[in-house]
Amino acid sequence: MPNSFLVRAPLLALLLVAACDGPSTGVEAPPQVRTQVSTQAAEVGTPFEFDATLGGEAFRGSGLTYTLTFAPAGGGLQGADGRITGTPAEPGVVIVTLTATGTTGAQATQSFPLVIFSRGLAAPQLPGVPFRYSDQGVPLPAHYLASALGGPVTATDNTPAGNPITDAGAALGRVLFFDRRLSANDAVSCASCHVQAAGFSDTAQVSRGFRGEMTGRHSMALTNARFYRNGRFFWDERAATLEAQVLQPIQDGKEMGMSLQNLVWKLQVTPYYPALFQAAFGSAEIDSTRVARALAQYVRSMTSTDSRFDRAFAGTGDSNNFASFTPEERQGHQLFLSSGCAGCHATNAHVSDAPQNIGLDAVTTDLGAGGGRFKSPSLRNVAVRGRFMHDGRFTSLEQVVSFYDTGVQPNPDLDPGLRGPDGKPRRLNLTPAQRKALVAYLETLTDHTQLTAQRFSDPFPQ
Ligand code: HEC
Ligand code: HEC
The missing domain is CATH 1.10.760.10 (Cytochrome c-like domain)
Structure with missing residues (x-):
């Protein structure tokens, strides 16, 4: 998806037109993208200013003039001469499109996401040495390995070979689980509906999502979710794996209301995430597969062994x-x-x-x-x-x-x-x-x- 809006079809058409434009002497070269503008971050209620032309480095060309459009439009931001100014009014992700026009009227355009966070979001407070979550650090007790009442608990383990619990992976999962940035308007986190003191369920009959709408069913408790032999999730088992399940509430229209693309953009510009992804997966790259793996590790680590x-x-x-x-x-x-x-x-x-x-x-x-x-x-x-x-x-x-x-x-x-x-x-x-x-x-x-x-x-x- 990112590539498709970096260089748009009209630009190619213009390049072709320019190439067939007769003798080249005196003809101005059409503008071209030189530097792709990266994802930007702003905050509701805080004045924002950004030179989207990157000081004239965003496009190659001379005598360029710029126009800016916002999708969705409005929301407290204006664009003039390639500069964005204003005070964002609502949280969300705005796609900004910048168009450069050369002296001959030829144009080039590029788009970039502008993430608007709600006001006053804090960073997590994490221990210097991560807590222990892995089976090596927190071994399952003997009575989970012994055969009793229908077999050993471990025979029902749904951990896939490719995603064992690691301390750093579950530590990232914990931050994601409690982070309200995972919802479209930063209003709810997974933990809003899965409360630790309630066994990661909700004491309310149904839960409220990011816009206050009610869920269709009661929130499921997550304690020992790791142990369910066929590995399917939800009351009706509609998710085939936990890794598939954890991305669904994020995209659910009532629960968190966000696309995976917006999720990745938001996490990429949140200062504490690159280091947590680096620790968990060996590189700072953020994608939805890694988000799913970390959340699933954290949920699977919620085993109960001390009742x-x-x-x-x-x-x-x-x-x-x-x-x-x-x-x-x-x-x-x-x-x-x-x-x-x-x-x-x-x-x-x-x-x-x-x-x-x-x-x-x-x-x-x-x-x-x-x-x-x-x-x-x-x-x-x-x-x-x-x-x-x-x-x-x-x-x-x-x-x-x-x-x-x-x-x-x-x-x-x-x-x-x-x-x-x-x-x-x-x-x-x-x-x-x-x-x-x-x-x-x-x-x-x-x-x-x-x-x-x-x-x-x-x-x-x-
Ligand atoms: C035939 C299988 C079956 C038997 C037998 C059974 N249960 Fe259940 N139990 C279930 C299922 C399935 C659910 C979830 C049903 C639903 O929500 O529609 C459930 C739900 C529950 C819940 C609520 C769990 C929650 O998170 O809301 C409790 C408590 C419970 N059972 C206790 C018992 C007790 C005590 C007995 C014995 C008297 C028992 N069950 C017998 C299958 C069974
Ligand atoms: C707005 C409330 C809400 C939010 C936010 C929410 N959940 Fe849930 N969760 C529910 C409800 C309700 C269900 C049961 C829905 C169903 O089965 O139809 C559920 C089910 C689940 C299950 C299935 C458990 C099982 O044993 O099958 C898991 C796992 C889960 N949620 C994890 C998460 C994670 C991870 C997040 C954050 C990315 C999250 N939830 C966000 C309400 C919520």
Whole structure:
């Protein structure tokens, strides 16, 4: 794309016309691009001034006069004699086109992006030595490697061979994740809808995007997103990989509203990014593939290994021990196994492996992955999410457990795992104490270490 607007077709036509223009004596050569103007940066509310002719170096030719146009137009900027002046009124990316006209009327043109940032954006505060995110620096615990409740957690790892977690890669991903520059008007970051203290979900039923519009579904929790065997993402699995997924919210018309080209231009003129890309990928080059890889590394690094459930393994490594649990939590753990929950929320990381229809409604309204089937995020940190299910309909774990107990609806696509022998929706008929015990067990999956860790926290000063 950049090349196509550097030299435009009319310029070539003019060159041809000039070449056929008879005897060359006394004929002025048409202007030509000499130096391509690089991407420029400005800030809303701060007076901006720029000589787009680069002091006469932008074009080759003599006696040139210049005109400037802006797309989109207006927004507080004016152009005269090749100089841009004014005070930008709105954040966004403006394409500036500069035309040079020679004494014979022959013209040449070039365009460049002008990024207008919103006012008062800060730079991140990063540690001198990057935090550790890689498997070497933060090894997975033994009970993630052991086979339990449907196999070892690591058998569900969706990390591609070409994008393992590195400390520098995830450190860049962290900055990108919290950077509001990733949205068209610098209003929201990934973290606006994926809040660390809420297990990287949102306690609101639906989230608000860059212009305040509401998302169609509840924000998904990201804890343990690394562990999902088929590697597909979103409630309806529409993204084939995490690397493909992370670029979608940026381009989504409601969420962040930005083209990948504008994203790359914005990051290229943000002073702290070239060094972070250099550290992560060995060169300062910024492109959307690298953005995707860094964001995916950071998201995959959000593994939960220090909940009370994990601590029950400490010392013994024994998955049948749970001596550190209260009697109620132990009862809840047994009910989680005996009620079939562990069949779908499997392994020691409590992850699922396929989308299912759990009978939330008798008649499907949102098809999800087809037939009202949805992916479940890992149940790690589920207690701090505030809202539950793809539409965020439930506001407490008590409601979720009551639903599985007596509320499963006779949807034609209901998963067999939630049907009784007669094919009808299964009823658990739990006592109030048993329901309470199941909730208590789900609360042992809360990992306060992950919810407060500095390496996952907002690096931008408030
Ligand atoms: C405006 C709110 C919003 C923003 C901003 C946002 N997300 Fe999301 N995110 C959501 C919602 C809502 C879903 C679920 C959408 C769906 O499945 O249809 C989701 C789903 C996801 C998932 C899928 C998780 C899974 O297990 O399948 C990932 C990963 C994710 N977001 C990462 C990001 C990243 C990275 C960014 C920043 C580049 C980001 N999100 C920005 C709201 C947001
Ligand atoms: C047939 C598979 C299956 C079984 C059995 C099952 N679940 Fe689920 N669970 C899912 C799916 C799929 C979702 C997401 C559904 C949606 O949002 O539409 C889910 C969602 C949840 C959620 C909400 C997660 C979130 O982030 O919003 C909780 C909590 C939960 N299940 C707990 C349980 C408990 C407790 C049991 C046992 C009583 C259980 N599940 C049994 C498949 C299952």
